[in-house]
Amino acid sequence: MSSSSTLITYMILSFLFFVNIDGNNQPCSDKFAKLMEQRNITVCKRLRTQGAEFGWNYHNGTNSTTTLEILFGAILDTSQGWIAWGVNPGERAEMIGTKAIIGIKNPDFATTSSPPLRVHTYDVTKETKSGCTLLPSKNLGLNVSHMVFQDEGSSFYTIYARLVLPSDEYNITRLNHVWQIGHAVSDESPLRHPTNLHNVDSTETIDLTSPRGRSTGQFRSFLRSVHGVLSIIGWGTMLPIGVIIPRYFRVYPFKREPLWFYLHIGCQLSGFLIGTAAFVIGLVLGHSSRYYIFHTHRDFGILIFTFSTIQMLAFRLKPKATDDYRKYWNMYHHFLGYGLLTIIIINIFKGIGILNGGDKWKWSYIGILICLGAIAFALEIFTWIKFIMGKWRDNHHDKKTNLQQNK
Ligand code: HEM
Ligand code: HEM
Ligand code: HEM
Structure with missing residues (x-):
């Protein structure tokens, strides 16, 4: 009896290990690693949903701030759509309250000399969730600069940015971050994303000081x-x-x-x-x-x-x-x-x-x-x-x- 229960416990544990219980700590793709190298970004992790990847560097500045350099990459395989990454100064890693950087892909923006891509910062609020149009906003309470939204080929897009985070609001050992992908836009506004399991799981609390971005909330x-x-x-x-x-x-x-x-x-x-x-x-x-x-x-x-x-x-x-x-x-x-x-x-x-x-x-x-x-x-x-x-x-x-x- 005890040997059969040992066998069953062994089966359960090895199965959990095989299916990689939470998908945490997977290394980034070679493609993403190359893109990071071009921007001198040193640490990265594969995020647990939507095939997204995240790279970062940080250094503590004067005046109780932290400067964060991020590279966020995700697949966007529709002719229009958006990818977003953001931080949430609130209690939980969730959509409402997120200060987001959103890359918009809209064929209407395309000209002969420039691609159909724009990037802005947005303040995601309760009203956004209930359907109010999300417009670009500069009033986020943090400084975001050097934003680039780029097509890296094979439907892979990246957002690069530099953020200055006030340390009293953002703790980089417990930073709530959120990411999302949507497939519809109206001018410079992202429209509602799907809400299946992967979309609603696109949040975590990350420790940016740990070597591989240990995270909780899973x-x-x-x-x-x-x-x-x-x-x-x-x-x-x-x-x-x-x-x-x-x-x-x-x-x-x-x-x-x-x-x-x-x-x-x-x-x-x-x-x-x-x-x-x-x-x-x-x-x-x-x-x-x-x-x-x-x-x-x-x-x-x-x-x-x-x-x-x-x-x-x-x-x-x-x-x-x-x-x-x-x-x-x-x-x-x-x-x-x-x-x-x-x-x-x-x-x-x-x-x-x-x-x-x-x-x-x-x-x-x-x-x-x-x-x-x-x-x-x-x-x-x-x-x-x-x-x-x-x-x-x-x-x-x-x-x-x-x-x-x-x-
Ligand atoms: C979820 C639980 C169970 C399932 C799914 C199940 C299913 C089956 C099936 C499909 C057979 C027929 C197999 C065949 O000959 O083609 C069978 C036979 C049998 N099962 Fe179960 N069983 C269950 C629990 C139990 C329990 C708890 C007992 C007794 C305490 C029991 C007693 C028997 C007996 C006596 C037979 C032989 C019946 C005959 O003479 O044809 N089963 N069971
Ligand atoms: C563009 C307008 C948007 C609309 C209309 C919208 C709407 C929604 C809705 C309806 C849900 C499902 C939860 C519920 O029913 O309460 C949800 C969840 C979620 N959304 Fe959005 N969303 C939008 C933009 C964004 C953006 C830009 C992000 C990322 C920065 C985001 C991240 C999330 C996340 C992570 C969830 C999971 C649940 C949560 O954390 O609250 N959403 N959204
Ligand atoms: C025959 C075996 C299974 C039974 C009887 C079963 C039963 C259930 C039940 C009763 C729920 C709650 C549904 C709800 O109230 O919305 C549930 C949820 C779920 N099940 Fe299963 N399940 C089975 C197999 C599996 C397997 C093999 C997987 C995945 C590998 C799975 C994945 C899920 C997921 C992802 C949920 C949603 C959990 C959530 O709401 O967060 N189930 N299951």
């Missing part, structure tokens, strides 16, 4: 990864293994009595407990998210939890093998069990889609499904070979006895 994404990994291991791996066992080891082609039963309930119970932990984390996350709700994923999740709880009732409500209505119980238990596996697989891919976390998640689970599928397929083939050989042997035996009787 507990939510950590919990999401834990929710995903526990779901994949509990619902998506243990339960299917638990179904393969009675299918092939109860009567045919192998009869391992009572081992199959203990393994079946062992796998289903641990899968159910791990899956329930994931389900609760999912509900807590869903309940506390202010911006979005994932109806289908949640409804499928509730269905999965309900069906598997019904299956677990077998512990108390399973009729004895000799009872008349045992065959009906078997039918419903099989039917619900296979139905459950189908919804689980669909919901795992739905969850991976929501997480927007890249191919690692998808391919990890496809890998698990291929392994389980290959084992089930091999056992199925073996079952059929054994069955056909048995039939053939019986026929052969019958023919032989008939011949002997006719002699």
Whole structure:
């Protein structure tokens, strides 16, 4: 028992490590590193969402200020749009209150000698969120200079700027910074950006004095990864293994009595407990998210939890093998069990889609499904070979006895 729980803990930890739990501390791309070199910027990090990258240098000035030099890069692959980076002097790293530098790409600006790009500073307020036009503003309470918004090729754009931050308002060991990408503009005003998971996760509190920009404010994404990994291991791996066992080891082609039963309930119970932990984390996350709700994923999740709880009732409500209505119980238990596996697989891919976390998640689970599928397929083939050989042997035996009787 203790060795199987060690194995499960090991699986959970290595999976978390493999999918890179929070995506923090990834090195910058070579392209971005080159662009930094051209501007003598020395430190950088890949931001956790929207493929954005961030480089900086700082030095403490006189008069309690810090001079910050930043390079922000992101993909903008539409004919018009904007990329933004900003700092928030408030309590939290969030949109409202951000003093932003926004690069606007608007084909209307293009002339024969200049590209369709402009860059300004903007004060993002509560009114912006509720739809008021966001106009350039110089009144930010900090000094921003040397702003450049540039097309670096392959739809990659950068914003370079120098900021003088008053130290009483901005602490560079706990700097709230925010970034965003939008795909519509009106003259020099950025228009509303999408609000999916990646867009609303585009904030963090960063320590600019640490070598790789250690950051906090990502507990939510950590919990999401834990929710995903526990779901994949509990619902998506243990339960299917638990179904393969009675299918092939109860009567045919192998009869391992009572081992199959203990393994079946062992796998289903641990899968159910791990899956329930994931389900609760999912509900807590869903309940506390202010911006979005994932109806289908949640409804499928509730269905999965309900069906598997019904299956677990077998512990108390399973009729004895000799009872008349045992065959009906078997039918419903099989039917619900296979139905459950189908919804689980669909919901795992739905969850991976929501997480927007890249191919690692998808391919990890496809890998698990291929392994389980290959084992089930091999056992199925073996079952059929054994069955056909048995039939053939019986026929052969019958023919032989008939011949002997006719002699
Ligand atoms: C252009 C006008 C903009 C509009 C209309 C707008 C609207 C919104 C809306 C509706 C949300 C979803 C949250 C909610 O429903 O309360 C949101 C979230 C967010 N926006 Fe904007 N936004 C705009 C510009 C910006 C800019 C320029 C930035 C970055 C500098 C930004 C960064 C964020 C971030 C990080 C979030 C996540 C939630 C938060 O921190 O509050 N937005 N925005
Ligand atoms: C979420 C939990 C569970 C699921 C998804 C599940 C699923 C299944 C499935 C699909 C089968 C049929 C496999 C086959 O032969 O093709 C099966 C068989 C069986 N399960 Fe479960 N099961 C669960 C929990 C339990 C529990 C808790 C018990 C008992 C305490 C149990 C007892 C049995 C028995 C006795 C059989 C053999 C039925 C027969 O004679 O045909 N199961 N289970
Ligand atoms: C069959 C397994 C799964 C079940 C039963 C399940 C269940 C849930 C539930 C009930 C919620 C709350 C939804 C809401 O109220 O809005 C949720 C949210 C979520 N799930 Fe799953 N989930 C499963 C698998 C996964 C997987 C594999 C991933 C990703 C790899 C994932 C990613 C997410 C995300 C990103 C959220 C949103 C969290 C937030 O609001 O911040 N889920 N899940």
